[in-house]
Structures are given as C-alpha cells and as structure tokens.
Amino acid sequence: MMFRKLFTVGLLLIAFSGFAQEDLIINTQNREQISLNGTWHYIIDPYETGFYNYRYKEKGEKDAEAYWNNPNPHQKTDRKEHGYSDKYSIEVPGDWNSQDDVFKYYEGTVWYQREFDKPELAKNEHVFLYFGAVNYEAHIYLNGKKLGMHKGGFTPFNFEMPSDLLQEKGNFLVVKVDNKRHKDEIPTLNTDWWNYGGITRDVKLVITQQNFIQQYALQLDQDQDIEKSIKRKKFKLSGHIKLNVSSEEKVTIEIPEIGLKEKIDISDSKASFSFDAKKIELWSPENPKLYEVEFTLGETTLTDQIGFRKVEVSGKEVLLNGKEIFMRGISLHEEVAPEIRRANSMDDANKLFGWVKDLNANMVRLAHYPHNEYMTRAADELGILVWSEIPVYWTIDFENKKVLGKAQKQLEEMIVRDQNKASIIIWSVGNETPLSDARNDFMKQLVMDAKKMDSTRLISAALEVRYNRGTNFIDDPLGEYTDIVSVNEYLGWYGDLPGAKENSKWETKYNKPLFFSETGAGAKSGFHADKETRWSEEFQEWYYEETLKMMEQMPDNFMGLSPWILVDFRSPKRNNPKYQEGWNRKGLIDNEGNKKKAFFTLKKYYEEKEKEYQ
Ligand code: GCB
Incomplete structure (x- = not known):
C-alpha cells in the first residue's frame, strides 16, 4: 500500500501535568476483562x-x-x-x-x-x-x-x-x-x-500486560486542507500514544482495510506521530464509516473502531469535511424516563438515539455532564454529531481555585476517554454560568485547557442571552474565546408568551457561528387546550412554531440548535402538583414514551433543513 512516513516520534508534551489524568485506561471495551456488574x-x-x-x-x-x-x-x-x-x-450498574x-x-x-x-x-x-x-x-x-x-x-x-x-x-x-x-x-x-x-456505570477488572498501551489518540491531522486531501485522496493522520510505564518500545498501528501499517517509536512511555494514509472514507452523519484500527505492543494487540473526520470553523460557518453543516440537534439527559433511572447500557443508548433519528436530528447535546461510553460509541456507529459537556452548571464556586482544579480534572477525564470518537465535535465547558470577573477567568481557563488538550474539536459553552426591551443581546465575554457562540434562549416561556418572539431582535457581538444550545417550553402530554393555555401540548407547539420562525430570521451565522429537551426528565425543582409532579415537562416526548405535538413541529423543520443542506 502507498503511504509515506512524514514524521514519527517526538516526546509528547503533556500540557496538564498539574492535574493530568495519566492513569486512566481508555477503550476498556476492547480489552481483556471480567465484569463485576x-x-x-x-x-x-x-x-x-x-x-x-x-x-x-x-x-x-x-x-x-x-x-x-x-x-x-x-x-x-x-x-x-x-x-x-x-x-x-x-x-x-x-x-x-x-x-x-x-x-x-x-x-x-x-x-x-x-x-x-x-x-x-x-x-x-x-x-x-x-x-x-x-x-x-x-x-x-x-x-x-x-x-x-x-x-x-x-x-x-x-x-x-x-x-x-x-x-x-x-x-x-x-x-x-x-x-x-x-x-x-x-x-x-x-x-x-x-x-x-x-x-x-459498569465495573470491571481489566487485565493487562505489565507494560501496555494506556491512552492514545488517532485522528485526521487538523492542519491539513481537507478539500485538497479529499481531492488528492491522501490524508494526514496524527496523534499520540502513552504506555503505562516508562520504556523504550515500538507500537505498530495498523488499519488492515486500507493496508496501513506504521511503526511508532516510544520513548519514555510517550510518543506523538503523524503519517500519511490513502483511501480513507471520511466519517459523517450520512456515512458513519468506522475503521478497525489495531495498536500492537509486543504480543498484544488492542483494537478500536475509529472514524476520521475534520470539523472546523471557517468565518461564520462550521465545516465538516470541508462542507458547511447545519446542526439539527436535540438536548438530552442520561435518563430512561419510563423507568425513572439513569441510562447505562447499549440498549438504553439505542432507545434514546432511536428517538433522535425519528426526529430527523443529526446532532445531540449530551446535557449537562459526560454521558456513559455506550452513548458516544453508539453515536459513532449511528452517525450522530455530539456536544459533550462537563457539569460546570449555574452557580459554581468560581472564586475557589480548588474548584477550578476539579472542573479541569473532569474536563480532562471526559476528553481522554472520548478523544477517539469521531461523533464528538464539540466540548462544552459549562452551562449558564453567571457573569463575574472570577467566573470569566474560570471559564476562559477551561476553554484554553480544552483547546490545548484537543485541537481537533470545537470548544463552546452554553451562555445566556441578555434580553432588553425587545432585543436579545449576545455579548457574554466568554464568546470571545469559544469557537462557536452558543446560547440558551427561552423567550415565550420564561417571560412573555411565544408571540413575543415575532418582533424580537437579535444582536450579536461575535462574528462566529451561532448555535442555540437550548430553547423550549413545558407541556403535560395528553393535556389539550387552546394555545395560550400553559402546560398544554398546543402551547408547546405554538412555542416551537414561533421559535422556528424566529430562527429563520437570525443573523446569517446561525448554524443550528439543540432544543430543550428530547424527553421529560426528573427534577426536584418541578413541583406543580397537576402538571409536573417532579418532572421537567419540556420534553418533546413524555416520561412514558409518547410524542407530544411539538415533536412533529420540530421534525418537519428538520426535514426541511436536511433538504436545504443536502
Ligand atoms: C436551562 C438549563 C436546563 C434547565 C432548563 C429549564 O436553561 O440549562 O438545565 O433544565 O433551562 O427547563 O429551565
């Protein structure tokens, strides 16, 4: 097979030695193991x-x-x-x-x-x-x-x-x-x-050799001009490997399907590398191609299923493999509502993603914390783009340096575990955090950390909109540092009625892709009334109609949304005895799996959007 080694071996500079999650073993699914479930x-x-x-x-x-x-x-x-x-x-589990x-x-x-x-x-x-x-x-x-x-x-x-x-x-x-x-x-x-x-989540005994491959990343090199690579049918792959003990070794990376075989010299337990590969079929929602990749150290081969794709921002657009995309998203919690429990299996992931596909969505926001690995594996297989987030949510103790360390550790554990999942295109460092100098520094640091750890994904955070006299301002100072600017928007639910959306104006300070990470309204499934009656399915449907109309009048950097939320979810804050009873009712699907009217409103919009972006 034709491939050319451009560069191998180099000491991997670990940027985060202060809190590095160096011991984490990744891809446990494909290792020798005994379940303690x-x-x-x-x-x-x-x-x-x-x-x-x-x-x-x-x-x-x-x-x-x-x-x-x-x-x-x-x-x-x-x-x-x-x-x-x-x-x-x-x-x-x-x-x-x-x-x-x-x-x-x-x-x-x-x-x-x-x-x-x-x-x-x-x-x-x-x-x-x-x-x-x-x-x-x-x-x-x-x-x-x-x-x-x-x-x-x-x-x-x-x-x-x-x-x-x-x-x-x-x-x-x-x-x-x-x-x-x-x-x-x-x-x-x-x-x-x-x-x-x-x-x-799962508990297992993982059996390893004395020296083994603990972590690695293998992806399309971010620095290539992807359109040229596609044209020439020649791609650059790059990444890094970390063994568990310090040693001089050789690791072989093979992708048998395209005849690729590369030897990587490891020095002092680590190596970074890059090399050329031909004939790669790129991963995308339309073609979620995964390759069997083999990493061999000594007699032991570890396999993984890896997709290759490039995501980048170009001006006001997000490009996937060089093509502009529109994110037809939906937010979800890691919960199986009919059984009132956390999701924790491939069956659970398939059930949730079955609904996502049914909605004709191509993207999920996994709110508000890293979901289990079945979810990200399933997203890779099904071709669903993913936003993955750490639970830096609302009023974190931003003044406290130790708290920043805790957030950094979770950020790193999330990235290290899932750095080979093609589906994940956005790391989010938090949600609706209230502005202050301490918060701005804290959040900026997380954005910088995420960028340093992983240059192959976009970094964002769900920010708030400042609403003043009919105008929605997007001017959170964090927007300067994130790759895409994402906001949660609830005009018509928190404040006013959905009709207020029609004449509302938008002003954004940032010339970057604009994403709506949330928007939504509550409805008790099966409760029907006129559209102005709160909690009725008709109210929620109206909210979506107005929202989608408003989205069409957005500035031209609007590139997608992940409304709140796929399924009703348990929340101790939701205590209306008639309509909520401990459930946040903003789901498009109720806690027993029934679709509400608004599900079909959004589905229709997504069908149109899919055609528009074909
Ligand atoms: C939000 C939060 C989300 C809540 C939602 C709501 O802005 O990010 O976690 O559940 O609003 O329903 O109010």
Missing part, C-alpha cells in the same frame, strides 16, 4: 458510621467496625454492628434511587460490597479495577486496604490491584459511595436534574 450488597449509612469513629475521625484501616472490613463474626462473643447480607442487595423506595430521595453514603475470585493470570499480567462512573465521591477498598478515591459523578477511573493483595478466592471489595451535594464541587448544590446516586 451484577448483584452487590449495600449498607445505607447516612451518619457515615462505617467511615468515622465516634469522635468523627476517619477510622483506622484495621478497625473491625470500619465498613471496608469483613465483619463476619468469628466467635460468639464478638460484637459486630454492621454486616453485608443478601437481604440488602443492589444491582450494578444502576442508580440506587430507582432500585428501592428507601433510596428515592436519599443523598448520602451507601456502602457497596461484593466478593470475587482472582482471575487466572499469565506471568506478568496485571489487574486494574475500572469504574465507568460513580456519583459522586467513591472510596475503594480491597481486602481491607484502601485502593484510592475519586470525585466526579460522570467520568471513569481505575486503580491497579496490587498482586500481593489479591487472594485466590473471596476477595472482599467495598466501595463507599457518597452523592451529597456540596457548594465547592462540580456540579454544585443547585441543578435542574435528579441527583441519582450509586455505582451508575
């Missing part, structure tokens, strides 16, 4: 009795009444005040709220426990314990020893299981999970979504 035991511990002694100090490691220690009594005189039992069982009524409104500590046998290991093999996500704070113990802790409810983490700690049989694994909200965490105390607690 299934039935675990639990203890509800609102007073954190298993963690603190009666003087409220963290218990000593060997304390018999620390809940990480196996409490089975040995003698009849033993005093035991805790224990794990089949009577108190819970499924993993899964939020606890949906599994038993005692958990419905619970926020606090729950201890999870299960046993497992040591996997059969060949010489030099290592075992890592991997969590897809735990909301919010997790402390992990194996056979009475602490492996570590992690904060952040929507991103993955892993710890190595030291071989001298692993027993042949009955390893006693305990996770302390705490979903209490705090002012100085991300998100903070106040959100408009349900604070589902628990081990919400």
Whole structure:
C-alpha cells in the first residue's frame, strides 16, 4: 500500500501535568476483562458510621467496625454492628434511587460490597479495577486496604490491584459511595436534574500486560486542507500514544482495510506521530464509516473502531469535511424516563438515539455532564454529531481555585476517554454560568485547557442571552474565546408568551457561528387546550412554531440548535402538583414514551433543513 512516513516520534508534551489524568485506561471495551456488574450488597449509612469513629475521625484501616472490613463474626462473643447480607442487595450498574423506595430521595453514603475470585493470570499480567462512573465521591477498598478515591459523578477511573493483595478466592471489595451535594464541587448544590446516586456505570477488572498501551489518540491531522486531501485522496493522520510505564518500545498501528501499517517509536512511555494514509472514507452523519484500527505492543494487540473526520470553523460557518453543516440537534439527559433511572447500557443508548433519528436530528447535546461510553460509541456507529459537556452548571464556586482544579480534572477525564470518537465535535465547558470577573477567568481557563488538550474539536459553552426591551443581546465575554457562540434562549416561556418572539431582535457581538444550545417550553402530554393555555401540548407547539420562525430570521451565522429537551426528565425543582409532579415537562416526548405535538413541529423543520443542506 502507498503511504509515506512524514514524521514519527517526538516526546509528547503533556500540557496538564498539574492535574493530568495519566492513569486512566481508555477503550476498556476492547480489552481483556471480567465484569463485576451484577448483584452487590449495600449498607445505607447516612451518619457515615462505617467511615468515622465516634469522635468523627476517619477510622483506622484495621478497625473491625470500619465498613471496608469483613465483619463476619468469628466467635460468639464478638460484637459486630454492621454486616453485608443478601437481604440488602443492589444491582450494578444502576442508580440506587430507582432500585428501592428507601433510596428515592436519599443523598448520602451507601456502602457497596461484593466478593470475587482472582482471575487466572499469565506471568506478568496485571489487574486494574475500572469504574465507568460513580456519583459522586467513591472510596475503594480491597481486602481491607484502601485502593484510592475519586470525585466526579460522570467520568471513569481505575486503580491497579496490587498482586500481593489479591487472594485466590473471596476477595472482599467495598466501595463507599457518597452523592451529597456540596457548594465547592462540580456540579454544585443547585441543578435542574435528579441527583441519582450509586455505582451508575459498569465495573470491571481489566487485565493487562505489565507494560501496555494506556491512552492514545488517532485522528485526521487538523492542519491539513481537507478539500485538497479529499481531492488528492491522501490524508494526514496524527496523534499520540502513552504506555503505562516508562520504556523504550515500538507500537505498530495498523488499519488492515486500507493496508496501513506504521511503526511508532516510544520513548519514555510517550510518543506523538503523524503519517500519511490513502483511501480513507471520511466519517459523517450520512456515512458513519468506522475503521478497525489495531495498536500492537509486543504480543498484544488492542483494537478500536475509529472514524476520521475534520470539523472546523471557517468565518461564520462550521465545516465538516470541508462542507458547511447545519446542526439539527436535540438536548438530552442520561435518563430512561419510563423507568425513572439513569441510562447505562447499549440498549438504553439505542432507545434514546432511536428517538433522535425519528426526529430527523443529526446532532445531540449530551446535557449537562459526560454521558456513559455506550452513548458516544453508539453515536459513532449511528452517525450522530455530539456536544459533550462537563457539569460546570449555574452557580459554581468560581472564586475557589480548588474548584477550578476539579472542573479541569473532569474536563480532562471526559476528553481522554472520548478523544477517539469521531461523533464528538464539540466540548462544552459549562452551562449558564453567571457573569463575574472570577467566573470569566474560570471559564476562559477551561476553554484554553480544552483547546490545548484537543485541537481537533470545537470548544463552546452554553451562555445566556441578555434580553432588553425587545432585543436579545449576545455579548457574554466568554464568546470571545469559544469557537462557536452558543446560547440558551427561552423567550415565550420564561417571560412573555411565544408571540413575543415575532418582533424580537437579535444582536450579536461575535462574528462566529451561532448555535442555540437550548430553547423550549413545558407541556403535560395528553393535556389539550387552546394555545395560550400553559402546560398544554398546543402551547408547546405554538412555542416551537414561533421559535422556528424566529430562527429563520437570525443573523446569517446561525448554524443550528439543540432544543430543550428530547424527553421529560426528573427534577426536584418541578413541583406543580397537576402538571409536573417532579418532572421537567419540556420534553418533546413524555416520561412514558409518547410524542407530544411539538415533536412533529420540530421534525418537519428538520426535514426541511436536511433538504436545504443536502
Ligand atoms: C436551562 C438549563 C436546563 C434547565 C432548563 C429549564 O436553561 O440549562 O438545565 O433544565 O433551562 O427547563 O429551565
């Protein structure tokens, strides 16, 4: 096959050594693994009795009444005040709220426990314990020893299981999970979504060689003129690789389908590279082509399914593979509304994306936190463009430097996990954060961090509109730094009626692509009345009609929208006893899966838009 090596090897400069998520193992789906999903035991511990002694100090490691220690009594005189039992069982993955009524409104500590046998290991093999996500704070113990802790409810983490700690049989694994909200965490105390607690995503043992490929990125090089590359049928790929231990090695990257084979020299555990590739079929919503890519180190080959595409801003337009796109988007939460639980499987992803396809959308805003990896894998396969976000939402403690560190860590975990997903074209660093100097600095820093970490995607944030006497001003200072300017717009729901949209004017300070990251109105499915009656399907339909008309009169940099929201979702803030009952009703689909009238209004608009941009 024809390919030419332009440049290989170079020390990868890690820009974020201060908070780098260097240990995260990516693409666990395609690695040797043993699932620890299934039935675990639990203890509800609102007073954190298993963690603190009666003087409220963290218990000593060997304390018999620390809940990480196996409490089975040995003698009849033993005093035991805790224990794990089949009577108190819970499924993993899964939020606890949906599994038993005692958990419905619970926020606090729950201890999870299960046993497992040591996997059969060949010489030099290592075992890592991997969590897809735990909301919010997790402390992990194996056979009475602490492996570590992690904060952040929507991103993955892993710890190595030291071989001298692993027993042949009955390893006693305990996770302390705490979903209490705090002012100085991300998100903070106040959100408009349900604070589902628990081990919400897959848990697995990942078996590796002593030295293995831990992270990598492989993508179309951002610096090429994509139209020229397409014409010449010659593309430049680039990326980086990181091994888990520092060593001089060679990694081979192969894409058998196009006969590509490249050897990368690794020095000091890292390498960055670039090389040419021919015959690449680019990934797009119309043709979500994924290639089987093989990364080989020594005797071990790790495969991945990777699509290649280029997204960029050119003046007021967003180009995908050199062509202007219009984002026919929809926002969604990671929730299976009919079962009132967090989504956590490929089936769940397919169900949600089935509705997205039905709406004739080509893009999703995964609000307001990184969704599980099934979602981004499914988006890659189905050809759905993705906006992925960290939960820097509303009134974060912007003055606090430590809080910035927490946001940066979540940002990095999100990017590292999903940097090879072609579907993700936008990283968002937050939503509706209130203006102040501290906030501006904080948010600007996140934008800069995201850009440094990943130059192959657009960076944005959902900003607010300043409405004054009939004019909508887009002038949030953060807009200067983001690649596209995105705003949430609710005229006609929060303030005034939908008819007010007709004469409203728009003024934007920025000559960049303009995206509406939210717009929407509530409706109780099945409630019909005249269009001015709030909560009726007709009101919501009217809101959408007016909104879409208004969108057509936008400045020419308007390039898409992701209305709020695909499905009604649980929120503790929504307490109208007749129409809400604990649900945010802005869904186009209700919590039982029924489509409301506005679904069809937006669908029709998207059908027209699709034709217009063909
Ligand atoms: C917003 C928020 C979103 C809320 C929505 C609403 O602007 O970004 O999280 O759920 O409004 O329904 O008010």
